[in-house]
Amino acid sequence: MTIYLDHNATTALDPAVFEAMRPYLIEHHGNPSSIHSPGRIARTAIDNAREQVADLVGAHPTQLIFTSGGTEANNLALNVLACREVGTFCVSAIEHPAVLEPAYQWQARGWELELVPVDANSIVDKFAVAKMLRRKPVLLSLMMANNETGTVQPVESLAHQAREHGVIVHTDAVQAAGKISVDFNALGVHLMSLSSHKIYGPKGVGALVVDKALDIPPLLLGGGHEKGRRSGTENVAAIVGFAKAAELARDQLDRRSRHTLDLRNRLESALNTIAGVHIIAETAQRLPNTTLIAVSGVEGETLLMSLDAKGIAVSSGSACASGDTEPSHVLRAMGLDDSLAQSTVRVSFGKDSTQAECDAAIVAIRELTQMSQKMASVAW
Ligand SMILES: Cc1ncc(COP(=O)(O)O)c(C=O)c1O
Structure with a gap:
């Protein structure tokens, strides 16, 4: 059995979620736009x-647009620029590609893009943001927590500052x-992206939460679903x-958070005793389940493959950028030394991770680190 420690990439479907979906996969197949009883x-x-989804983030149900996932929600959020006069917009340098790529597209269409720098812990530079806000950008997009390092960003204070300047604020809370x-x-944000498969729900569904006062042009045109904001017959079972996943996440938030933090603390205390292992952004406020480690002199990809051979699944840098041997844009933005940035693996615990799995990861990382250090000294 694989020891799965890559919950920031995706999570397994919770059996209770599957049970909630089942009737809508088989029995209740009606089209929600039909007015007969199966449709109703x-x-x-x-x-x-x-x-239920709105409840997870304290929003009003009418503020939610269901999408095909976090990627579409982010693309839709940036589409807020579509009905505004061309100007400046700001995006943090450590955003997920699902924000950065559409941002580059808007830049290619004539918008001026300002990338917000981050410090060595991957936290956005508040002074840089304050300076940018004085230029009255149309939009500021700042993720709540980074997928690679797990760092939690000061969204609340910056969103309130941005609002004072009349700036629209988007946060990727995936x-x-x-x-x-x-x-x-x-x-105090205007737009927030969510994704189901990071919280033990099905893949291919997410949502954009939109401030009621904000007009956002749709990406998809058609039958006028989601009040004209996202056309396409709804994926009822996935929604x-x-x-269900959102309901469980809300009810179990404290338990899950304490559980994963205990495991992460256990992992980090052990790794801190191994020479050559560094924990990235260790002192920053981070998601309770995430730790990004760098092992001096060992390629992240090598470490990942060696751990995989031992039945332990982790990720090197961003899951989406895996297979790419270049250091990730996040680690570059943090100013991490290139060789250290190439030596990183991310361990992300989940609600069902166990102490035994954590200990197996510790043993494997220790063995692999010591083995590669021995080989490096022989090579000298
Ligand atoms: C921060 C962040 N935003 C957006 C996404 C994309 O979400 P989805 O996979 O639902 O398209 C991810 C996925 O890894 C993510 O980590």
Whole structure:
């Protein structure tokens, strides 16, 4: 059995989520736009799901647009620029590619893109943001928690500052939701992206939460679903699954968070005793489940493959960038030395991870580190 320690990449479907979805995969196959009773059953399921997902982040159900996942939610959020006069917008340098790539597209269409720098812990530079805000950008996009390092960003204070300048604020909360408390209104953001498969829900479904006062042009045009904001027949079973996952995440937030933090602390205390192992952004406020480690002199990909051979699944840098041997844009933005940046692996615990799995990872990392250090000294 694989020891799966890559929960920031994706999570397994919770059996309770599967049970909630099952009737909508088989029995209740109606189209929610149909007005007959099978259609109405599907519509009611979506309405209920909207309430449950909104509840996870303290939003109003009418503020939610269901999407095909976090990527679409981020693309849609940036589409807020589509109906505004061309100007400047700001995006943090450590955003997920699902924000950065659309941002580059907007730049190619004539918008001026300002990348917000981060410090050595991958926390955005507040002074740089304050300076940028004085230029009255149209939008500021700042993720709540980074998928690679796990660092939690000061979204609330910056969002309130940005609002004073009339700036629209988007936060990608895909990694934060279900791991730390996330409150749409308290944060003071206008737009928030969510994804189901990071919280034990099905893949291919997510949501964008939108401030009621904000007009956002749709990416997909068609039958006018989601009140014209996202056309396409709804994936009812997936939406129901997302909602069940959101309900469980909200109810179990404290337990999951304490559990993963205990495991992470156990892992980090052990790794701190191994020469050549560094924990990245160790002193920063991070997601409770995430640790990014660098092992001097060992390629991250090599470490990942060696751990995989021992039945332990972790990720090197961003899951989406895996297979890419270049240091990730996040580690570059932090100013991490290139050779150390190439030596990183991310361990991300989940609600069902165990102490035994954590200990197996410690033993394997220790063995691999010591073995490669021995080989390096022989080579000298
Ligand atoms: C921070 C962040 N944003 C967005 C996404 C994309 O979400 P999805 O896989 O649902 O498209 C991910 C996925 O890894 C992510 O970590």
